[in-house]
Amino acid sequence: MSSTSILFTIQQNIGRYGLSTLLILGNFGNLFTILILGRSLKQKMNSCSLYLFSASISNWIVINTGLVSNIIGIDHTDPQHTSNIICKLRWSGVHALLMLSRSFMVAACIDRWAVCSQNLTIRTFSRPYIARRIIIILLIVWTIIPIHVVIFFNNSTGRCIPLPGIYTLFYAIYSLIIIGIVPLLLMIVFSFRAWQNLQLTHTRVLPTGYNIRNIQIRKRDRDLLKMLTGEVFIYFLTTVPYPINQIYNVSTSSITAYKSSIRIEIESLIGYIVSPLLNFTYCCVQFYIYILCSQSLVDIIKREQGHFDAECILFIDLKSRNLNDANCLSICRNIIILNLNNNNLTNVRNFGVFTQLKILLLAQNQIHSLDGLQSCENLETLNIAGNNLTGLKSLSPLLQLTQLRSLCLNDRQNNLTNPLCNSTSYQKDVKNNLPNLDILDNEWIGQSFQEHLSSLESMIEQLENPDKNLKENSTEKSSTIVTNATNSDQSIRSANEEYEQLLQSIRMLVK
Missing domain, CATH: 1.20.1070.10 (Rhodopsin 7-helix transmembrane proteins)
Incomplete structure (x- = not known):
């Protein structure tokens, strides 16, 4: 050929x-x-x-x-x-x-x-x-x-x-x-x-x-x-x-x-x-x-085709389900809120996949170690009351959680605690090791109320004296404001109304 x-x-x-x-x-x-x-x-x-x-x-x-x-x-x-x-x-x-x-x-x-x-x-x-x-x-x-x-x-x-x-x-x-x-x-x-x-x-x-x-x-x-x-x-x-x-x-x-x-x-x-x-x-x-x-x-x-995407799940409530582990949840990687209160969990080793998790409720389990939570970098609230955490060392994985603001180890109202809470100095030790905490055991430990009140009063003063605030920052902000200095009368009225509403809300909060 x-x-x-x-x-x-x-x-x-x-x-x-x-x-x-x-x-x-x-x-x-x-x-x-x-x-x-x-x-x-x-x-x-x-x-x-x-x-x-x-x-x-x-x-x-x-x-x-x-x-x-x-x-x-x-x-x-x-x-x-x-x-x-x-x-x-x-x-x-x-x-x-x-x-x-x-x-x-x-x-x-x-x-x-x-x-x-x-x-x-x-x-x-x-x-x-x-x-x-x-x-x-x-x-x-x-x-x-x-x-x-x-x-x-x-x-x-x-x-x-x-x-x-x-x-x-x-x-x-x-x-x-x-x-x-x-x-x-x-x-x-x-x-x-x-x-x-x-x-x-x-x-x-x-x-x-x-x-x-x-x-x-x-x-x-x-x-x-x-x-x-x-x-x-x-x-x-x-x-x-x-x-x-x-x-x-x-x-x-x-x-x-x-x-x-x-x-x-x-x-x-x-x-x-x-x-x-x-x-x-x-x-x-x-x-x-x-x-x-x-x-x-x-x-x-x-x-x-009838398939369900587990990564779309953002909230799971499995309270009181007699669970021994949570391995089946590993495919739900985008969970934001997870409630596993009152189960039989002994560890949280597989929780590292929940990188988007913000609220985790683990009260009334049998957990003795928090290894695995260090990867939950977005965690803000953790309830671990009623478990078997025996020493401050068991909280070491929490040191890497810079977003953690609320931690509950001892829930007095529901009589749920951990062995480490038997120490009279445990709250002080936890505060020293987790300085970013605002709430510990359902009690405020962060900035005092008086400091909050002072901050709010200072905010009100700035809002009530905008001319003074404007003068202090005119040099720094003039370049960004001049380009946007054209607003209609209707927009100005709307902005003023929102301003008054905000001011009134802050006053009520201070009172």
Whole structure:
């Protein structure tokens, strides 16, 4: 078998098996994406999800028209080569649908940049009603632009190709700019700008009332941004080679007669891999990119299949359940409040996985060691009364818990204690070893009430004499206030009302 025959066989097998695989994966992925995003949009309208939803519909249509046409042409005569009408409709329709999908992805990247922006005017772009209008505009635009394909594509040579000559050069340049450069450049620029904005949204200065607030982008928005970043990468790999191949074909068309048969066959194989294989790959793998980049989408799929995500559990109450250990809870890594009072626990060795835990209730167990709690770095409240802690050394794991504010070793009201509490100096020893504690055994040991009262009176004095406070800090804060010095009368009245309410609340607290 000659080299040209081998290359031709390889090309046929790529088409027969590769395109068929893409058809299956593309249908499954796009239909699943449409289903998931459709349900999500019913619950809460989201502009970026609208763009992704529209792109998935475009992809599903194009793979069941253009891709199917290519698969038919492997072992049968492709209708586009025999019917001029089908030729024109096939190329103009596929081009329009592919460009719609690409345009929706560009719009989604711009939308993520807008939603992360600190500029209120820019943020208005990420509104569902704006997204619907842009989708309609893009539908109209990409219905009109491909008219040149309808005019200049035909099958007079026995194959459906652009007319040789000037239009072939125009189509190659058009493909390079409209398909290869512009969408990719826009995706990269706005995805990068969105990522920059995301880093800046931890804190923002809001003009009204000169308040500084923490503004966090929701996890869904972060996932959408990661999905779009994956899209940009796949777009580069699958779409950019097409216009490059078009430019190459045009630039070497004048020496076609001098090309060897093996070179022609190699160029044909490369061209076939670039289009249709890579061209349609972009339309078929988006769902799988979403799966790799978005944990939220994985969670949705699990829920659709009846699976439950244990990491979503934030509160567990297993009081009086006769438990000997808590190993079964290790999959619930994001617990914030855990109540295991009145069980048979003897240790807390496996509690290190609960890094988000803030409140832990372990009263009335048989615990003799706190080893394992040192990893619960966010723990604020611990009730360990009614256990078997025998010495101050058993509390050593708590030394690393800088957030711990409340500790109960001896609950006198419920007659729950520990052997170490028999020492008359245990409270003093605990205070010395855990200086950050405010509450020990349900009693306040932190800053005295009089110190609290003085702090509150000082706060009231500052609030009642804002001019004095302003003068003392004018040099330090003038640069940040001047830029935000324009407020409407309504905003000022609202701020004054909030100020008076705050002042009144503090007075009542002091009384």
